[in-house]
Amino acid sequence: MKRLQAIAEGISRGGAIVGGAMLLLAAVTICIDIVLRYAFSLTVGGADELSGYALAIASAWGFSAALLSRSHIRIDTVYVRVTKRARATLDLVSLAAFVFFAALVAWHAWGVLRQSYVSGSHSLSAIEMPLVVPQTLWFAGLAFFVAVALLLLARALFAYLKGDLDKLFELIGSKSAVAEAEEEIIAVERAFDSERKQ
Amino acid sequence: MTAAVSLIVLLVVLGSSIAVAAGMGLVGQILNQLYSPMPLTRMLGELTWSTTTNFILTAIPFYIMFGEILLRSGIAERMYNALVQWLSWLPGGLMHSNIGSCALFGSVSGSSVATAATIGVVAIGEIDKHNYNERLFLGTLAAGGTLGILIPPSINMIIYGVMTDTSVPKLYLAGFIPGFILTLLFSLTVLIACLWKPHWGGEKIPTSWQARIRTLPDLVPPLALLMIVIGAIFFGIATATESAAVGIIGALAITAWRRRLSLTMLRDVCEATVRTTAMVVAILVGAFFLNVVIQTIGLTQQLGKLITAYQLTPVQVLTAVIVLYLVLGTFMEELSMMISTIPITTPLILQAGYDPVWFGILLVLLIQTAMVTPPFGINIFVIHGIRGRGTLADVEKGSAPFVVALLLMIGLICVFPDIAMWLPRIVG
Numbered sequence: 001m002k003r004l005q006a007i008a009e010g011i012s013r014g015g016a017i018v019g020g021a022m023l024l025l026a027a028v029t030i031c032i033d034i035v036l037r038y039a040f041s042l043t044v045g046g047a048d049e050l051s052g053y054a055l056a057i058a059s060a061w062g063f064s065a066a067l068l069s070r071s072h073i074r075i076d077t078v079y080v081r082v083t084k085r086a087r088a089t090l091d092l093v094s095l096a097a098f099v100f101f102a103a104l105v106a107w108h109a110w111g112v113l114r115q116s117y118v119s120g121s122h123s124l125s126a127i128e129m130p131l132v133v134p135q136t137l138w139f140a141g142l143a144f145f146v147a148v149a150l151l152l153l154a155r156a157l158f159a160y161l162k163g164d165l166d167k168l169f170e171l172i173g174s175k176s177a178v179a180e181a182e183e184e185i186i187a188v189e190r191a192f193d194s195e196r197k198q
Numbered sequence: 199m200t201a202a203v204s205l206i207v208l209l210v211v212l213g214s215s216i217a218v219a220a221g222m223g224l225v226g227q228i229l230n231q232l233y234s235p236m237p238l239t240r241m242l243g244e245l246t247w248s249t250t251t252n253f254i255l256t257a258i259p260f261y262i263m264f265g266e267i268l269l270r271s272g273i274a275e276r277m278y279n280a281l282v283q284w285l286s287w288l289p290g291g292l293m294h295s296n297i298g299s300c301a302l303f304g305s306v307s308g309s310s311v312a313t314a315a316t317i318g319v320v321a322i323g324e325i326d327k328h329n330y331n332e333r334l335f336l337g338t339l340a341a342g343g344t345l346g347i348l349i350p351p352s353i354n355m356i357i358y359g360v361m362t363d364t365s366v367p368k369l370y371l372a373g374f375i376p377g378f379i380l381t382l383l384f385s386l387t388v389l390i391a392c393l394w395k396p397h398w399g400g401e402k403i404p405t406s407w408q409a410r411i412r413t414l415p416d417l418v419p420p421l422a423l424l425m426i427v428i429g430a431i432f433f434g435i436a437t438a439t440e441s442a443a444v445g446i447i448g449a450l451a452i453t454a455w456r457r458r459l460s461l462t463m464l465r466d467v468c469e470a471t472v473r474t475t476a477m478v479v480a481i482l483v484g485a486f487f488l489n490v491v492i493q494t495i496g497l498t499q500q501l502g503k504l505i506t507a508y509q510l511t512p513v514q515v516l517t518a519v520i521v522l523y524l525v526l527g528t529f530m531e532e533l534s535m536m537i538s539t540i541p542i543t544t545p546l547i548l549q550a551g552y553d554p555v556w557f558g559i560l561l562v563l564l565i566q567t568a569m570v571t572p573p574f575g576i577n578i579f580v581i582h583g584i585r586g587r588g589t590l591a592d593v594e595k596g597s598a599p600f601v602v603a604l605l606l607m608i609g610l611i612c613v614f615p616d617i618a619m620w621l622p623r624i625v626g
């Protein structure tokens with residue numbers, strides 16, 4: 001299961017990078033669109049639509065990356081004030097709730113995708129995008145998220161039953177806000193360090 | 199009755215440390231089972247798709263990406279050193295440069311955490327070098343950082359705009375003057391403190407007009423980006439999303455000019471952007487679902503009736519909402535607090551006859567206050583983390599005078615709504 005998670009981490013990291021690249025590309029497209037509009041009075045259209053797809057796909061794939069790095073926000077006012085065992089239980093309940101809601105979303109997303117496929121829907125715009133294309137990528141990201149969440153839940157449950165609570169916290173524990181802040185700072189410092197070296 | 203049950207369910211679920219995104223979805227599902235005449239869950243697929251392809255919301259990842267690039271472009275350090283030359287002659291010295299840098303960085307960045315972290319890392323070494331009062335110095339950074347979401351652009355204003363159907367450009371226009379006044383109030387706080395206790399203000403930093411002139415080129419990149427990102431919106435050339443996209447290209451150009459553009463850098467930017475975006479979008483999906491459920495089961499009307507029944511005046515409703523945010527803001531994470539409460543508070547405020555643009559600015563000020571009030575204030579954590587010594591209480595105490603300034607600003611905007619509304623009225 002450990003190897004499975006390593007693979008999942010690789011895929012979700014790749015998904016995040018590709019998603020980010022799509023967003024960057026969308027930004028470039030929008031700029032070209034603006035230049036054409038003001039310099040040559042040309043309206044090409046579609047840039048706004050494409051960036052919408054980029055956001056949907058990038059965030060669907062980003063959900064799992066955020067879950068694996070424990071970045072999803074949780075209110076830990078109670079969490080930090082209870083026993084270790086209770087904290088571990090709360091972690092399991094939290095992840096189970098996430099699996100439930102994510103599965104619900106993915107299931108109904110599948111319905112949306114199927115509907116687009118059956119009726120052959122195209123977007124109501126100049127580019128007439130067949131909706132199946134972006135929606136497939138979007139749904140794949142959501143489905144992958146559910147799979148990753150299930151894998152984590154299985155591993156955490158296993159650790160819980162074995163009594164290895166530290167392992168469980170490492171997998172799905174709530175990061176304290178202080179730890180979150182520290183990560184932000186490390187990112188900033190790393191950026192400045194690379195500057196000083198030059 | 200429904201209202202009470204809903205509120206209790208929401209508090210219990212979010213309080214039990216369930217991830218906020220899943221928690222709101224779960225509460226939506228529970229309320230749907232209990233009260234809704236039809237199964238709303240079926241809309242979840244369509245709702246998620248339409249929310250996440252919303253063009254206005256695309257501005258969120260764009261601003262996040264913009265910030266990630268800016269961070270790696272090296273403009274912050276030069277900008278800070280330039281402002282040291284221009285502002286440190288005031289009693290309080292570098293603390294004014296801290297606030298000025300935060301305001302300037304905030305006018306290109308849409309996030310308070312990013313603003314506090316960036317300026318904080320640049321400035322923190324100066325405390326020992328020039329013998330400043332550490333607490334007050336830390337306070338200027340934690341509080342100054344919050345300007346990131348008041349001075350446009352602002353990720354929080356975009357979220358508010360989309361959730362309440364309010365014009366984002368109008369919100370930006372409305373945030374401008376309050377942002378300027380609050381910057382002055384923060385500086386005034388430092389000034390008063392240092393006139394009272396001059397030794398808090400550290401040692402003088404040598405400045406000269408020649409040095410000042412020499413630093414001017416370092417202020418060009420942030421000012422140019424500010425002109426592009428904000429100017430384009432103010433003059434109606436581009437929408438908020440479009441201007442954010444132009445900002446990304448501008449920031450990339452500066453990074454390339456400073457010879458810092460590389461594939462590794464771009465890869466890091468992409469990964470970090472998507473991770474943060476996903477976290478925000480997940481909460482939004484949960485909130486939009488909850489919003490639909492709340493509207494369908496008539497929760498807002500019920501609260502509205504309650505207000506009529508008790509014959510509450512608009513001022514009483516407003517006071518209640520402000521107190522609610524001040525209380526929630528002490529212990530709740532700020533982004534989740536904002537998103538989970540907007541569907542309930544905004545209709546009440548609008549029903550009481552207040553303007554949605556004005557309330558958006560008030561809400562941002564309340565969120566800023568929440569960011570520097572313990573026990574949970576994200577900017578306090580950030581600045582404490584950068585400092586790497588001492589206790590959280592130092593930053594909390596240092597921020598306290600600025601919380602007073604924030605409360606004063608909240609009072610000002612309630613008494614003189616035109617501070618916010620004047621600019622959108624004459625431009626719009």
